Amino acid sequence: MSKYTAFVLRIYVGCFFLYASMSKIPYPAQFAEATANYRLVPYWFLNLGAVILPWVEFVCGLFLIIGFMSRASAILIGFMIILFNVMVLINMYWGAPITCGCYDTVGEPIGWKKITENLIMLIFIVQIYYFDRLFIFRRGGLEDPARSRVTPPAASR
Amino acid sequence: MVSPSAAMEEIQHDETLILDAMPTNFYQQRHIGGAVNIPLGLFDIVYLMTFAEEDKERKIVVYGETISKSYDLEVANKLLLRGYKNVRILEGD
Numbered sequence: 001m002s003k004y005t006a007f008v009l010r011i012y013v014g015c016f017f018l019y020a021s022m023s024k025i026p027y028p029a030q031f032a033e034a035t036a037n038y039r040l041v042p043y044w045f046l047n048l049g050a051v052i053l054p055w056v057e058f059v060c061g062l063f064l065i066i067g068f069m070s071r072a073s074a075i076l077i078g079f080m081i082i083l084f085n086v087m088v089l090i091n092m093y094w095g096a097p098i099t100c101g102c103y104d105t106v107g108e109p110i111g112w113k114k115i116t117e118n119l120i121m122l123i124f125i126v127q128i129y130y131f132d133r134l135f136i137f138r139r140g141g142l143e144d145p146a147r148s149r150v151t152p153p154a155a156s157r
Numbered sequence: 158m159v160s161p162s163a164a165m166e167e168i169q170h171d172e173t174l175i176l177d178a179m180p181t182n183f184y185q186q187r188h189i190g191g192a193v194n195i196p197l198g199l200f201d202i203v204y205l206m207t208f209a210e211e212d213k214e215r216k217i218v219v220y221g222e223t224i225s226k227s228y229d230l231e232v233a234n235k236l237l238l239r240g241y242k243n244v245r246i247l248e249g250d
């Protein structure tokens with residue numbers, strides 16, 4: 001896996017989560033309803049989570065796009081994907097007639113398609129975590145660490 | 158609050174109206190026999206269409222609670238606010 005592919009995946013995953021968050025941030029009540037349908041999130045966290053989680057998605061997506069703390073963002077997104085997949089699997093086991101609530105208030109029904117999509121996204125996240133080395137945002141602007149690596153001066157005798 | 162056994166007895170004597178407060182998709186999947194669905198999200202519409210003429214003195218038992226939301230409690234409160242006096246919540250899940 002090249003650093004260029006990891007860069008493309010980083011931009012893709014970043015845009016994906018930015019889009020997903022922007023459909024939830026303006027409608028926290030609807031997102032809370034969709035989350036309540038999973039019957040796994042305790043009531044005391046439901047509203048708080050419905051406000052916080054879309055912003056976590058937004059910040060992680062933005063950080064992935066600009067390349068700032070991209071590995072930390074990848075870990076957070078990966079954790080959210082795993083958590084979501086577990087929730088979907090439990091509800092599939094229960095036979096719950098619910099929609100995923102991923103991008104809009106209606107959403108598509110949960111099922112193996114959704115699980116597969118999330119697993120593919122998880123593979124992308126792993127690639128980003130291990131191979132993302134290109135255009136990483138640091139102090140002073142964007143840089144390619146491979147190019148800007150400075151050879152340490154030889155020790156003088 | 159009313160226990161399931163007491164509610165069952167009242168249902169058999171046809172004294173009590175059983176309301177399922179869960180969203181419609183859950184009601185369609187599973188519900189107590191004879192229960193009427195009045196989902197919290199659509200309460201105002203369903204109430205106007207179905208319950209507006211209901212006797213305010215009639216015994217009503219509401220159920221539908223999950224770890225995430227007390228649908229039953231919220232629907233019961235709405236009914237109490239509309240003047241129903243004998244509204245109770247079914248114990249347990």
